[in-house]
Amino acid sequence: MLSATATEIIRATLPAVGAGIDDITTLFYRRMFAAHPELERDLFNRGNQSQGGQQKALAGAIAAFAALQLEPDQERVDLILSRIANKHASLGVEPAQYQIVHTYLFQAIAEVLGEAVTAEVVAAWDELYWLMAETLIAMEAGLYRAAGVADGQVWRQVRVRERRHESGDAVSFVLTSLDGAPLPSFSPGQYLSVGVYLEDGARQIRQYSLSSAPASGDWRITVKRVDAHLLPDGAIAPAGEVSNFLYRNVFEGDVLDVTTPFGDLVLQDDDAPLLLISAGIGCTPMMGMLSHLAETADPRSISVIHADRAPASHAHRAELAELVDRLPLAVMHRWYEDLGARRPENGLREGRADLAEITIAEGTHVYLCGPLPFMLGMREALLGKGVAAQNIHYEVFGPDSWAAAPA
Template identity: 85%
Template sequence: MLSPTATEMIRATLPVVGAAIEDITTLFYRKMFAAHPELERDLFNRGNQKQGNQQKALAGAVAAFAALQLEPDQARVDLILSRIANKHASLGIEPAQYAIVHTHLFAAIAEVLGDAVTPEVAAAWDEVYWLMAQTLISMETGLYQAAGVAVGDVWRQVRVRDRRHESADTVSFVLASADGAPLPSFAPGQYLSVGVHLEDGARQIRQYSLSSAPSRDDWRITVKRVDARILANESVVPAGEVSNFLFHNVFEGDLLNVTTPFGDLVLHDDDAPLLLISAGIGCTPMMGMLSHLAETNDSRPVSVLHADRSPSNHAHRAELTELVERLPFAVMHRWYEDLGARRPEDGLRQGRADLGEITIAPGTRAYLCGPLPFMLGMREVLLAKDVAPENIHYEVFGPDSWATATV
């Protein structure tokens, strides 16, 4: 909890800092990477840095955390920090790295705001930063302990046991321990990080959901190759460095560096009806959940909703159908923008996902994964259908701006 003095100073300065926070975080990353180029090369996602996504996510998290110290809401704080802590654990972040962030973040604040940063203002925001940092350090320490690893010691080598095409631009990799030791278990819905060394010497890291059930003696991830594309505003989204490397270069027998699984999108162990909503490659955590439900003969009502560009683009399409058929009280609804020569039929529609005619049972837990605009739209409809906010769970691929968008 902030001291009374700091609370009042944050209340007075939050509008000014909040208005400049994206400029501050952009300058912060520039300063930090100039001083520590190894962080940009080997730890941070270079694609997100180029697009500005990481800067916006950090800005939103800091501003939201500060605002929530003025009007305390522990549930919202937990939502923001739990997601960050799991991401940090999956990268092997250590407490000492928070001091590096502090140095360059406060240098950026002083440079952007100039004389407005009095000693009193600096002290108040310093208190906010360390409150957020110490909370994250504590959460991350707990995650490392629960995973049975030392702080930051999350990396291991695995061998690719199998590689399979799941659609034209998507492959799955079945991963087994390189030394024959059992792989750690995980909760349905979690992810692991994959680190690869690219041609320029950089080690880039990405997270991929585990798309298999945790009862297996191996792990499976599914990777969609991301091509470069031009947006409506003519800006260019670069091709995915890691996804293309994995798609074109990794085959059976190869070794990969991956981490212990983490992630707070996990299937709750209760009897609540389930609603699994995904779009595109967002199907992967849902595949892990459905595999677990099928293998444990779960009898809960399950509604599976998936949206994609076309049946041929739908990764794990046939497997999804098989899993739903194995569950006694499961139904599936699919929407494709292009059905090709197929005609709409029961559970198969053309166009974008529409929950308007979907019946949602009281007490339903909803799990969402897909592009952020898709998930925010689904959330709005779910709330209108009286699904409790705390029963709406999600996973974001990339910097997380969901939590701050819903604060």
């Protein structure tokens, strides 16, 4: 908890810091990477940096955490920090790296805000930073202990046992240990990191959800090729560096560097009804959950909603239908923007996903994964149908700007 003095200074200066936070985080990353180029090359996602997504996510997390010290909401604090801690653990972040971040973040704050940054202001924001950092360090230490590894020592090598096309632009890789022993178990919905060395020598890391059940002893991830494409604002999103490398270069027998699974999008330990909503490659954590539910013959009511461009684009399309058929009280609804020669029928519709005619039982736990605009739209619709915000669970591929959204 912040001291009373720091709380009042944060309250007085938060509007100024909030107004300049985008400039602060942009300058922070530029300064830090200039001094530590190995962090940009080997740890941070270069694509997110070039598009500004990581800067916005950091800005949102800092501003949201600061605001929540003034109007305490422990549930939202836990949500924000849990997602950051799991992401950090999946990268092998260690406590010493927080000091590096502190150095360049506070240099950026001083430069952007200028004379407004008095010694008292610095002390208050320093207190806030270390409250956030030390909480994350403790959470990450707990995650490492639970995984049975030393702090930051999350990497291992695995062999690709099988590569299979799941759609025209997506492939799955079944990963097995080098010595044939079962890989560590995981919770359905979690992800692992994959690190690859690209042609320019950079070691880039990305996260991929585990799309299989934990009982198999192997791990399966599904990777979608990402071409350069035009964004709604007219900017061009670059091609996916790691996904495209894996899609084009990794085959049966190859060895990959991966981490222990982490992530907090996991099934709640109760018997509440489930609603699994996904779009595009966001189907992958849902496939892991459904595989587990089918293998354990889960008897609860389960609704599955998936949206995609077309049936040919839908990764794991046939497998999804098979899993739903194995669950006695499961129903599936699919929306495709282009049905092609198919005709709409029960559970199969053309257009964008719409919850208007979907009945959601009281107490349902909802799990969301897909592009952020899709998930925010679904969240708004779910809240409009009376679903409690705390029952909406999500996974974001890339920088997480969801947590900073209004509750």
